[in-house]
Amino acid sequence: AQSVSQHNHHVILSEAASLELGCNYSYGGTVNLFWYVQYPGQHLQLLLKYFSGDPLVKGIKGFEAEFIKSKFSFNLRKPSVQWSDTAEYFCAVASGGSYIPTFGRGTSLIVHP
Amino acid sequence: SQTIHQWPATLVQPVGSPLSLECTVEGTSNPNLYWYRQAAGRGLQLLFYSVGIGQISSEVPQNLSASRPQDRQFILSSKKLLLSDSGFYLCAAEDPAIAKNIQYFGAGTRLSVL
Numbered sequence: 167a168q169s170v171s172q173h174n175h176h177v178i179l180s181e182a183a184s185l186e187l188g189c190n191y192s193y194g195g196t197v198n199l200f201w202y203v204q205y206p207g208q209h210l211q212l213l214l215k216y217f218s219g220d221p222l223v224k225g226i227k228g229f230e231a232e233f234i235k236s237k238f239s240f241n242l243r244k245p246s247v248q249w250s251d252t253a254e255y256f257c258a259v260a261s262g263g264s265y266i267p268t269f270g271r272g273t274s275l276i277v278h279p
Numbered sequence: 280s281q282t283i284h285q286w287p288a289t290l291v292q293p294v295g296s297p298l299s300l301e302c303t304v305e306g307t308s309n310p311n312l313y314w315y316r317q318a319a320g321r322g323l324q325l326l327f328y329s330v331g332i333g334q335i336s337s338e339v340p341q342n343l344s345a346s347r348p349q350d351r352q353f354i355l356s357s358k359k360l361l362l363s364d365s366g367f368y369l370c371a372a373e374d375p376a377i378a379k380n381i382q383y384f385g386a387g388t389r390l391s392v393l
Contacts, residue, residue, distance in 0.1 A: 271322035
């Protein structure tokens with residue numbers, strides 16, 4: 167079965183700091199990769215996705231993620247965070263033609279103004 | 280785009296009482312539907328998914344059940360709640376004909392069993 171690891175459970179940053187959240191998965195075949203975000207009081211929503219093509223994916227609000235197949239990783243990055251990026255971030259992986267993604271445990275990000 | 284409606288937003292129930300949480304979907308037909316439980320620090324645990332009316336798959340053994348009486352309606356139920364059923368329940372929908380694997384989530388139901 168697929169497993170998804172998010173190494174950082176809680177991250178606290180100051181505004182303008184750079185962000186990188188780790189995500190690793192276990193399945194070695196074809197994968198679809200996702201980052202979802204849940205802002206305080208809001209629905210969980212898609213931040214960005216990778217299906218194929220350019221392994222560097224651009225998402226909303228200046229976020230990007232890089233798929234490194236050899237490392238089974240899909241890390242989320244943002245060069246300069248804002249207070250409004252405070253949220254919980256979930257990595258998800260769907261593999262082997264399945265339509266059911268497996269979610270990581272989530273990373274809580276707090277950005278201080 | 281899809282809109283997922285969940286109610287109630289919060290619910291407090293005594294141990295041993297029944298449960299019925301409803302999820303309805305707008306903006307799509309023949310969606311795949313999902314029930315998740317979200318626990319702090321433990322991510323999203325998939326409970327049930329459905330690819331069509333009357334078709335339910337269970338991912339984990341538990342005290343809960345799910346039903347899909349209509350194409351865009353997904354219900355999470357229990358005959359007798361346990362303390363361990365407390366949690367945050369999320370409904371999600373996916374339209375595999377348009378965007379495979381991309382899920383749209385409802386606002387969730389916070390269930391407290393006392």
